[in-house]
Structure formats: C-alpha cells, structure tokens
Amino acid sequence: MSSSNQTLVTYFILSGISNVPELQLPIFLVVLLTYLVTLWGNMTIFLLVCLDRHLHTPMYFFLCNLSILDMSSSTITMHRIFFSFLTGDTTISFFACLAQMYIFASLTTDELLLLTIMSYDRYMAICSPLRYHTVMSLKFCSKLTAICWAIGFIQVLPLVVMLSSITCFKSIEINHFFCDIMPLIALPCGDISALELFNFVNGLILAVLPFFLTFIPYIFIVNAILKIRSSTGRRKTFYTCSSHLTVIILLYTSLVCQYLQPGSTTSKASSKLYSLFNTAAVPLLNPLIYSLKNKDVKEALKRRRRLLS
Template sequence: MVYTLTSGNQSKFTSFTVQCFSENEDLQLPLFLTFLLVYVIILFGNTSVSTTISLSPKLHTPMYMFLGNLSFLDISYTSTTFPKLLHMVYTQQKTISFTGCITQLYFVMALACTECFLLTVMAYDRYVAICHPFLYNSLISLKHCARLVTVVWVIGFLYTIPQTLLTANMSFCSSHHIDHFYCDLIPLLKISCSDTSTIEVLTYVVGVTVVINTFVLTSVSYVFIIHTILNIHSSQGRQKAFSTCTSHLTCVTIFYGTMTCSYMRPTKSYNPGLDSFFALLYIALVPMLNPFIYTVRNKEFNGVLNRLVTKHFFFYAD
C-alpha cells in the first residue's frame, strides 16, 4: 500500500484492503466459481428479461417497462461489486483504490435508493390496475410511466450525494482495512477516526425518508389491493388478481427485509460476518431471483420469449 506524508501525524493513502470472506487458499477456487456462477445467472436472467421486453411490441406496456427497468437496475447493482469481488478472490489482491472505493459506495447506495423508489412505483402500478382498472390507461399511460421512471432514477442518484461527499472527506488514520467484501458505508464509518455523528444522523434520515417511507407507501398500496381482492366474488377472479402482484410482493419482502437488517441499526452493532451475509442477499440473491419470480408463472411473457427464441433459432439454423 502506498502512502504520502501530509501535515500532522496523519497520512494520505491511495487504497484500502478488503476482507473477501476467507483467507483459506483452498477455498479460493470454490468461492470464485460460486460467485462467477451467481453473476452469470444474474446477467443471463436479467438480460433475457430486458431484451425480451425491448424486442416485443406486445410487451411495451407500463408494467413491463417497470420490469425492464428493474432488470437493468439489478444488472447495474450487482456489476458495481461483483467484478471487483471476483478479481480479488481469484488473484488474492484484496485492495481497492480510495477513488474506486468511494465510487463503488456511491453507486451501491444510489442504486439501492433507486430500487426502493422503483418498487414503490411498481406497487402503485398494481394498485391502480386492481383497484381502479378503468382509470389505468389514463393514470399509468406509457408517457406517465416514462416520467415516473425518469424521476425514480434522478432522485435515486441525487439523494446519496451528501453521504458520499461526507464519507470522501473523512480521515482513516487508524486502519485502512474494510471488514466487508465491498466498500459499504458502515464498515467505512467503523475504521474512520473522524467524527461520524453527522453522517450517521444523515444515514438514519435517508433510511427513514427512503427505506421506511417507500416501504410504508408500498404497504398502503397492498392494503388497498388486498381489500379489493377480498371483495371480488369469484374465487377465480380473486386468484387471477392476486397472481398479478405476488411476484412483486415476494421481491419487496426479500429486498426490504435484508436492507433493514443491514442498515437500520446503530453502527456499534455492526457484525462483519452477519452484514456480509445480508449484503449478499440483497446484492446477489435478489437480482438472481427477480427474473424467475417475475416470469416463471407469467404466461404472456413466456409466450413472447418462446416465440423470440424459436424465431431466432430457426433463423440462424437456416
């Protein structure tokens, strides 16, 4: 690690070292292959969803536009951490530059906020579709959908700038070892010798205004959705209505559950092993499962996908 002397007893460093799950060399290849397989599944699954939606005019509807954005978001989210993780596990060169660390931190937080907002907008989409079906085309038109998606991405990437700037200006004079597999906020706060009270308060404010508020809005949407479904007289109608939102509800439960366990608690209660586990859940497991959760029982999507695969297969076969 390279250091440059500056004023006082502090030093300005150029890189952090990162904890990559295990120091055992016998586990190096199994870990690398496992993470590589997970990353390939995430890329293949989410790329298949977004490509199918893009190529089929039949799927150019608000619901599938949201799903396509979620797939792109999941690819971006995982790609922020996994390529670097794979490189470190394979080469055992467990360093990341200060600039790279802060950049990684920003994109992880920004994409997490964006996903919170996007999941809330998707819950609103299901609320209007089930509770106000006759108003759906006017309230959730493609034009309105495009505006909502744009706002979601812009707010998500603006919201975490203050935290990133405060973190970038902290001093790390006691330790430069991050006890995590990527540059996350809480591990960085743990090794800082600066006063972290301001950024901790800001983190809780962001947690309340983003995670809690979006979760509450999503929950309220589902209260109305469930109430409307229970008032449907036909059991077949109830089942059909509920099937349109079970995938989203499953995704929301997993995502918010792991996010809450990771971030909505004091810095002093940080547990490296437990936090790495929860981080893997929302960075790897959720993006890996989302394509299957949303498409396995979706007959319309699967029909389009089968036609596209058959069409291109026979085209290249000829």
C-alpha cells in the same frame, strides 16, 4: 494504520467474504456462476420487453428498469471479488471505493423507489382498471422512472462529499467484500456523529418511507380482492401482483438482515453473508420470479423461440 497517523489515505484493503484460503475457490466459482446466471436472466427480461410489443405496457416497462438495476448493482459489487481472486490484489483506491459505495447506494435507492412505483401501478390496474391506461401512460411512467433514477443518484452525494474530505482513518481495512456504507463510515477518526446522523436520516427517508408507501397500495388491493365474489377471480387478480409482492418481501427482508445488525464480530460476519445474498442472489431471483410466475413473459419467450427456430 493507527488513529495517530493522520497521513492522507490513498487506498483501502477489502477483507473479502472469507479469510479461509480453502474457501476462496469455491466462493469464487459460486459467485461467478450466480453472476453469469443473473446477467443472463435479467438480460433476457430486458430484451423480451424491448423486442416484444405485447410487453410494451407500464408493468413491463418498470420490470425492464428493474432488470437494468439488478445487473448494474450485481456488477458493481461482484467485480471486486473476481478481480481480487484473479490478481490477488485486495486493495482499492480511496476514490474508487467512494465511487463504488456511491453507485451501489444509488442503485439500491433507485430499486426501492421503483418498487414503490410498481406497487401503485398494480393498485391502478386492480382498483381503477378503467382509468389505468389513461393515467399510466408511457410518458407518465417515463417521467416517474426518471425521477427515481435522479433521486437515487443525488441523495448519496452529500455523504460522498463528507467522506472525501476526511484524511484520518482508524484503519485502512474494510471488513467487507466491497465498499458499503456502514463499514466505511465507521472508519474515520474522531467524531463520526454527523456521518451517522446523515446516514440515519437518509435511510429513514429513502428506505423506511418507500417501505410504507410500497405496502399502502396493497391494503386497497387486498380489500378489492376480498370484494370479488368468485374464488377464481380472486386468485386471478392476486396472481397479477404476486410476483411484485414476492420481490418486495425478498428485497426488504435481505436489507433488514444486512443493515440492522449489532456491532459484534459474529454479526459483522453474518452481515457479509446477508450482503452477498442481497447483491448476488436477489438480482438472480428477480427474473426467475417474474418469468416462472408470469404468463405473459413465458408466452413472449415462446414467441422468441419460434422466431429463432
């Protein structure tokens, strides 16, 4: 669709992960396997936290919410790959595209904010252990989590409203496998500076700010660890937050690679690969990191197996 044709756009065409026909089946199988393992891993964490009273603590309450976010963000993006492969239909309606962008962006923000709260939970547990259970009560944690979910689903609404009012697009093809923000806001005809400015400010507030707020507690955590005289004590204390720190580094690294890319064709192709890693691999790795490195989770799994045997 040319920029001169200003008819109402009712659908977009998703280019997918790769245009090479020979790669479609291998990609579908890899993504499907990754998605199924992601659901299995995160659902296991979710059920363990809900069913095992030993995991009814603030840390695992937040981890339970993280599992919900990972399953949701993976589903909202991966289902388009499955649908397109099985039906051959690569189109998506205009409003379905906006809905997918809105939900994915909201869930991503929710996850960044949740990881920020989890870093302060680790700070309280290590630096103020005597006040931990008083401050980090279930009621307080529930309120913090509810605020995170609310902010995530409110902050993208203005961008959705702005995009929904646009009728002229330079192209109806989105060079991506789902409706992500960056490829979508580049399509409207004319001046898109307002969209870009809003997206920049929004990202600055809800991505860069949480990044700093997430890592500030670790300055105090590291300082507290260094004051521990016993090397065994230092390792044990660091072990309690190593899983969370690993997840933070993994997520922010994938987001930087995905969105801070120049606008060349090669960079757009690599951006899709980073996006696939962020939407498929990261939700898969999160439960593995927490289960493999976490003694409480492994013991909870053993208790469940004994009950089922």
